[in-house]
Amino acid sequence: MSEATRVLPGQAGTQGAAAARPARWAVFSNEDWWSVWIGLLVIVVAWALFANGSSLKWLAVAPAKWKTLAEAGQGIAAHWPNYLALFAAFALLFGTGLAVLGHSLARFLPAFLTLFVVSLLIFTASAWVEASRYNLEAPLLALALGLLVSNTVRLPEWFQSGLRVEFYIKVGIVLLGATLPLTLLVWAGPVAVGQATIVSLATFFTIFLVGKALGLDRRFAAVLGVGGAVCGVSAAIASGGAVRARREDTSVAITLVVVWAIVMIFVLPFASRALGLSTAVAGAWIGTSEFADAAGVAAAQAYGDAARHAGGAIAGAPDAAVQAFTLMKVVGRDIWIGIWAFTLAWVAITRWNTGDDAVRAKADVREIWTRFPKFVFGFVLASALVTWIASHYSLVDYRKIVTPDLVAPISTLRTWAFTFCFLSIGLTTRLRSLSATGWRPLFAFTAGVVVNVIIGYVLSVHVFASYWNGLGG
């Protein structure tokens, strides 16, 4: 009897309990589910207040436009109870989820307080009437400040507990669902899936085949390929886990995703403006060619903010950039991660197994569901709920009553969640700590980036532009 087949006395009970726990607590077992509950709770509370003639506006406070520093200071001072309540609400919601997931509240709360205060300062800076002239949109400002600080100052360990990029972006995306009519989602969803499928397959096979041609291990090439084709770091982790990749290979894939995602946050909005793209078309392009949800939202929101202050120089509604991005990235690309993972696991185990692999594994079809990004449910449910509420009002009443008292406060809370995320991206991206990649993975991944950007541009701007502009462009 080998080591692997020994009977393990007393272990059956432990393993049985471990197996039962996920089934019962699955809907509280990861950040995806918690982002659904938090986002929907916020929307239901906003709706309850709205239905009773009140509004969440008091809590959903944001800095007003200002011309002088004195005005900015007065704005914060006049609303300090609102900001305090807002901090308490966010801390309660995020803190509850993170505590259940095993994080230390004693570390999270002071870290989140710091993050909240800096986010307020960034939000205030971006409300300066001259901010757009100097490209001080909140996403880019938060990102640049975070990068500067994390790469020049050693941040204390406890502060890392508050930097939950994925959690904040997922909550923000669920809240975003409340501002996107379900009819638009149904109308543009198939286009997003079609465009994403073309681009994802082209990107994956470019990276995989170039990587293989350069002599990379097939598992490594596959992890790189899915990281570039689907949803960045999450995809690299999912595919790395699926093909039982080496830790070092996944680290390299993560490094390449992070570096290219940061580059694209600045390049894609700049290129979109130079090419005169509408907000919706730019959002679709960013959704096709960015490598991570958080990075793409940063780029799309920066472009939307630029459009808001461009005096008509950029066509389309400002919100259409983030809406098109989310449809393209979340609906078009992210939801397929489980299928990618299962398919690659099956191929790796049945075709790439050399027979001398140290770890014996099997592909499990249940991975398709397990790795599915559950926050997408929250996004769709939020859209359906607000669409249903809006169906009880005429268009005039919707704009006069529902938008300012129900939708606008939810949008403000979404912007806060996104700002926490953008600042956290910068503060967690320490370039020196990233793995050295070597030229072959870099070349393979970069080939995929080039293919992705070109095909994404052609499909967004020339093939499906009319669909994307239908979002408000």
Added chain:
Amino acid sequence: MKGTGVAAPTLGTVAASCAGCRHRLDDQRNVEQRMPGLTSFGSAYGASIAASRLCLLHDSWVSPADGCAQFSAKG
């Protein structure tokens, strides 16, 4: 089709699989610390990682049902 490939060896109802192995790093916080850049755009607490964890012995990802000859029960 539920599973394909070579399953971890079993005896009775108990599998000597990675789920019960001390080499499997079952702490998500530790996974994030060992993967530079993971928290910049991802998370070890999201759905995409599922039950994949790092094996400290092979320095690679493993799933709970995987197994190997170096299995060593958790203490």
